[in-house]
Amino acid sequence: MEKDFKITATEGLHARPIALLVNAVMPFEAEVQLTYKDKSVNMKSIVGVLSQGVAPGSIVKISANGPDAEPLMQAVSEIMSTKGIGEEC
Amino acid sequence: MLELQGIAVSDGIAIANAYCLVEPDLSFEKFFVSDTKSEIKRLQEAITQTKKDLQETLVMAESKLGEEKAAIFAAHLLLLEDPEIVGAIEAKISNGMNAECALHEVSTMYIVLFEQMDNDYMRERAADVSDVSKRLLARLLKVEIPDYSRLSSDIIIVAKDLTPSITAQLDTAYVKGFVTDIGGKTSHSAILARTMGIPAVVGTKNATACIKHGTKIIVDGAAGKIIVDASREIFEQYEVQQNRYLMVEQKLAPYRSLASISADGYRVEIAGNIGKPEDVEKILEAGAEGIGLFRTEFLYMERQRLPDEEEQFTVYRQILEKMQGKPVVVRTLDIGGDKQLPYLELPSEMNPFLGYRAIRLCLQEQKMFRSQLRALLRASVYGNLKIMFPMIATVDEFRAAKELLYEEKKRLVSSGAAVSETIEIGLMIEIPSAAIIADIFAQEADFLSIGTNDLIQYTVAVDRMNENVSALYQPCHPAVLRLIKMVIDAAKQHGKWVGMCGEMAGDKVAVPILLGLGLDEFSMDASSILKTRAQISKLSKEQLTAHIETILKLATAGDVESYVQKHLTSAE
Numbered sequence: 001m002e003k004d005f006k007i008t009a010t011e012g013l014h015a016r017p018i019a020l021l022v023n024a025v026m027p028f029e030a031e032v033q034l035t036y037k038d039k040s041v042n043m044k045s046i047v048g049v050l051s052q053g054v055a056p057g058s059i060v061k062i063s064a065n066g067p068d069a070e071p072l073m074q075a076v077s078e079i080m081s082t083k084g085i086g087e088e089c
Numbered sequence: 090m091l092e093l094q095g096i097a098v099s100d101g102i103a104i105a106n107a108y109c110l111v112e113p114d115l116s117f118e119k120f121f122v123s124d125t126k127s128e129i130k131r132l133q134e135a136i137t138q139t140k141k142d143l144q145e146t147l148v149m150a151e152s153k154l155g156e157e158k159a160a161i162f163a164a165h166l167l168l169l170e171d172p173e174i175v176g177a178i179e180a181k182i183s184n185g186m187n188a189e190c191a192l193h194e195v196s197t198m199y200i201v202l203f204e205q206m207d208n209d210y211m212r213e214r215a216a217d218v219s220d221v222s223k224r225l226l227a228r229l230l231k232v233e234i235p236d237y238s239r240l241s242s243d244i245i246i247v248a249k250d251l252t253p254s255i256t257a258q259l260d261t262a263y264v265k266g267f268v269t270d271i272g273g274k275t276s277h278s279a280i281l282a283r284t285m286g287i288p289a290v291v292g293t294k295n296a297t298a299c300i301k302h303g304t305k306i307i308v309d310g311a312a313g314k315i316i317v318d319a320s321r322e323i324f325e326q327y328e329v330q331q332n333r334y335l336m337v338e339q340k341l342a343p344y345r346s347l348a349s350i351s352a353d354g355y356r357v358e359i360a361g362n363i364g365k366p367e368d369v370e371k372i373l374e375a376g377a378e379g380i381g382l383f384r385t386e387f388l389y390m391e392r393q394r395l396p397d398e399e400e401q402f403t404v405y406r407q408i409l410e411k412m413q414g415k416p417v418v419v420r421t422l423d424i425g426g427d428k429q430l431p432y433l434e435l436p437s438e439m440n441p442f443l444g445y446r447a448i449r450l451c452l453q454e455q456k457m458f459r460s461q462l463r464a465l466l467r468a469s470v471y472g473n474l475k476i477m478f479p480m481i482a483t484v485d486e487f488r489a490a491k492e493l494l495y496e497e498k499k500r501l502v503s504s505g506a507a508v509s510e511t512i513e514i515g516l517m518i519e520i521p522s523a524a525i526i527a528d529i530f531a532q533e534a535d536f537l538s539i540g541t542n543d544l545i546q547y548t549v550a551v552d553r554m555n556e557n558v559s560a561l562y563q564p565c566h567p568a569v570l571r572l573i574k575m576v577i578d579a580a581k582q583h584g585k586w587v588g589m590c591g592e593m594a595g596d597k598v599a600v601p602i603l604l605g606l607g608l609d610e611f612s613m614d615a616s617s618i619l620k621t622r623a624q625i626s627k628l629s630k631e632q633l634t635a636h637i638e639t640i641l642k643l644a645t646a647g648d649v650e651s652y653v654q655k656h657l658t659s660a661e
Contacts, residue, residue, distance in 0.1 A: 014210060015164040015217070022167050045173035046164060047199055047218070053211055 001073060002063035005086040013054035015046075017085040022046050024079045030066025032076075059089065090318050093300075095268070095293035096559075097313030098279035099616065102331040103266030103288045104324065107317075108244035109302040110251075113232045115223065117189040125183050132178060132188040135228040140169050142224065149241075161217070168221045174199065189229050196222035209393055240264075245308055247300050251278040261285060266308040268296045268315055273559045275542050275592060282310075283614035284368060290315055292556055341619040345376035349611075349622050351604060355630035359622050360416070360612040362590055366404055369411045371615040376622065379416035379473075381538065381612020382590035383408065385461065386428055394432050395457055401464035409472025416473045418538065418588070418612070420517065421461055421490075423447045423479040442546070447480030452489055462497045469509035477515040477538055482522050484529055491533075517590075519543035524572040527579035537580050538612075541591025545569050563646035564593045570602065570649065571641055577606045588612055595621050598650050601657040602640060605633030633657060 009017045025032050025043055032043040034052065041048035043062065054060055064072045080086040122128045147162040168174060174195060181191035196218055203215035227234045245266040246259070265287055267278045272291035282289030288310025290296075300306060300317055307316040307327050316323060349359045360381030361372025372380065388396045388404060409417055424430055425446020433454075438444040451458035465476055478490045491514055501508050518524050519540035527537060541564060546553050548569050551561040563569070573589075580587035588610030593599045595617030603611065604625060611621060636656060643649050 011210070015214065016160045019160065019164045019167055023163075026170070042173060045171045046167040047171055048173050050211070050214055051202060051206075053206060053208060 001065075001069050002061055003073060003077070004059050004061050004089050005076075005080055006059050006089045007054055007056055007086045009085045010056055012056040012058070013049060013052065013060075013085075015050065017083065018046055018049045020079050020083055020085065021076065022049065024075045025072055028064075028066070028068045028072040028075070030064045030069040030072050032062065032064045032069075032072060035061040035063065060086075090316065090320060090323065091299060093268075093290075093293050093296055093315040093317070095290040095296070095313050095315065096273060097311055098272075098274050098276075098291050099267075099282035099287065099289040099310050100334075101266075101286070101288035101308075101310045102327055102334055103245055103308040103310070104327055104331065105243040105245045105265045105305070107247045107268075107300045107302060107304050107306045108240070109297060109300065110246060110248035111297060111302075113227060113234050115226050115230060115232060117193075117226070117230060118187075119190040120187050121185050122182065122187050123185070125185065128182050128188055129179055131229070132182065132192070135188070135225055136169050136175070139221075139225045139228045140166060142228075143169070165217060165221045168218065169225065189226060192222055192226055192229065213393065245306055247296055247302075247306075248278075249297055250276070251281070266310070267291070268293060268300070268306075268308060270294055270297055271556060273553055273556060273562065275553050280364075280614070283616045284362075284364065284371065286371070286616045292559070338619075341623055344619045344622045344626070345374075347376075347622065347626070349378065349625055351625050351628050351630045353629040353631050355604070357604065357608065357625065358416075358588075358610045359618055359625075360418075360588070360590075360610055361618060362612055362614055363408075366408055366411075368615070369408055372618065373411075375615040375618040377415075377615070377618055379418070379610075379612075380408070380412060381416075381418050381588050381594075381610055383417060383419045385419060385422055386424060389422060389424060389430055390428070392432075395460075398460045398464045398467075401461060402467050405465055405468035405474075406471045409468055409474060412472055414473050416475060418475045418477055418515070418590075419465060420477050420479050421448070421465075422451055422458070425450050442543075442552070448478050448486055448490055449480065451478075452486065452493075455493065459493060459497055462494050463501060466494070466498050466501055466508045466512070467506055469512050470507045473511075474509060475513040475515060475536065477517055477536075479517045479540070480519065480543075481516045481530075482520045484526070484533065487516050487530065487533060517543075518576050519547070519591075521548050521572060524576050527576040528582065531579045531583040531585050534585065536585050537576055537587045538610075539573060539576055539587070539589040539591065541569075541573075541589060541593035544572065544591070545593075548572060564596060564599055565602075565646040565649040565653075567641065567643055567645070567649065573603070574606055574637070574641065577608055580609075581607060586610065597621075597624060598653050600624055601628055601633050601653055602637070602649075604628055604630055605637045605640075605657075607634070628657070 033040045034043040034049055036052045036054050041052060062076055143162055143166050147159055151159040177195045178191045182188055199218045200215045203211055206212060240260045240263040243263050243265050246264055247268045249270045250272055267282050267289040269278050269291045270293055272278055276291055279289055279291055288308045290308055290313050307319055349357050358378045360379040361377035362382040363380055364384045365387050388401055426441045481487050498508055513535035515534045515536035515538055517540040518527060518537050545562055545564055549561055549566055551558050553562050577587050586609040589608055590612040594611040595613030600621055640652060
C-alpha cells in the first residue's frame, strides 16, 4: 500500500523529523520505501532518507509492503500530523 | 612525586583529577578475515556498546542542553541502526575484509556523498557520520574516547592546547583548572581561565606526556606549578593554601561596592573585558564599573554562516540592558590573524598578524561590517554604548570606518529607527604607528583605548604565541612604556579619556606606572578587578607621577620591575 504526503516541516526533511519517522517504522516487519523525485530509498535508513534532501512543500510517496504494512502506514500518518512534519494528500 | 613547571597565567589552587584531552589513536590495519561470522559478531558487539554510550550521552544531553539540542544524539543512534550502513559494512566483512576497514570504507563513502551535496545543512551531516564512525571505530579497537560534554565530577583539563571549539563543548561547571603543553600569557586557555576565575598553568611542554588521565593532581596557578602523585601531606598543605587563597578573596570582597580611588583621592574607572553575554554577570559580580572591551568575535565563531543583524542586535541590546547605563565599549569585529572563520574562506597568509584582519577586512567586506554597525546603532538606545575600531594603523582607516557608521546611522534615522545621539566613537591603539600619532587621533576620536597585547607584540616584534621568544614579550619594556605615555598625554592634551584593555591593565607591576601616567580607565578580566582596585586604593597618584620621569629613563624591563617593587608598592 502507498500514500502521498506533503512535507510541511519548515526546513524539509532534516535529521530531527527523519529521526522521528525512522523510529516510527523501525519496529515493523514490512519493507518501507520513501520515493522522492523518482528515487526510492529504504525508509528505515536515516542516511537513505537524509540523502534525498527533501525540500519543504514537496510531495513524497511512502510505500509499505508486508504483513504489518497497514499499522506501519498508520504510525507514519500519525507522526507526520502530530509532529507537524507533513500532511496526507 | 613529580613536579612540572610552566608559565603561571591565572592564580589560584586547584586539586582534582586530571582529565587528559588527547586525540585518541584510531589507526588500524587492513587484513583478510577467514572467519567472517565471528568478525560480524565483533562488529555487532561494538555497535551495541556504542549505542549504550550514545544513549547515556543522550540522556545527559537532554537534561543539560534540552531536548532540542540533544536530538542530534538521537540521530546518531539511528545511524548505528541504519540498515544501509550496517548492511554495507557486513557485506564487506562477508567478503573477507576486517571490521575496522569495512567501517572506514562505508563511512567514508557517506561522508563524501554528504560533502558533495549542494546544501549547507546536508554537508554538515558528513560531520555526524564521521563522529559516529569514530565512536564505533574506537569501540572496535577498544580505545577510549574522551567525551568532554559528559563530565560529572570536578576535573582539571590537561591538553596540548585548548582550541575554542573544545572549550565551547566543555561543561565549565566541573572544570577547576587548566594545564597545557604550549601557550603563553595571552593564549586562549589563559584568557579563558582568568575569565572563569580558575587557576591555569600553560607552556609546561610535556604535561600531557607526564600526567595520566584520572590521576589526582594539584595546580598551583600563582607559582606555575603542577604536582603529580603528591603525598598526603602535600595534598593537605595545598588544601590549607587553597583555603587561605579563598580567604584573601573574601578580604577583597568589601572592594566590590567601592569606587576605584587612589589613597590621595584620584578617581579612575575599573571595567571588565568580556567575550560573551554570560561574562556580564561575572564582571558585575567582581565589581566592574563598566565594560571596557566587549570582543564581538564570539558572534561570528563556532558557526557556519555570518550572524544576521537581528541576532547581533539582540545580543548587544541584552548586554547594554544588563549594564544599566554603565559604559559599554564594543570593539567591532577583530577577525583574521589567529582567529579564522571557516565560512569566510580567507586565503592563508605568510604573516597573518600583519595581514588581512580586523578593520582592514571590515572595510573590504562592507556588507558584513555594515550589518554589525546597524545592529550596534539600533541597540544604542538601550544603554551607554561606545564603539571602537580595532587594528587602526592610519587616520584614513579611522575616517573610513566612521564614515560607514555615520552612513548607516543616517539611513536608520531616516527610516524612523531610534538611535542614541551620544554614542562615543573611539579606536584601539595597538599598532605603534597609531600610538606615535595618537595626538592626531585624539582630535578625531572621542576616546582612545590602548590594546597592549598587540601593541607589545608589534613594538617588540615578538609573536606572543611562540614560546621560543615569549621572554621578549615584555609589558614593561621601556619602549612600550614610552609609547603608552605618548598616547595618554595626547588624549589629555585634547580633553579625551583614555583607557587600556590589554592584560597589562591588571598587571600588578604595571598598574602603579599606569596610574602615575594618568590612565583613566583600566579594563581587565573579572578575576583581576578587585585586586587592582585594592592595589590602587593603597597608592598615591601624585607620588607615582613624580617617579615617572625616572622610570622612563630606565634601560630594561627588569630595571622597571625592580624599581616598581622597591619604590611604588604603596603610598608612603
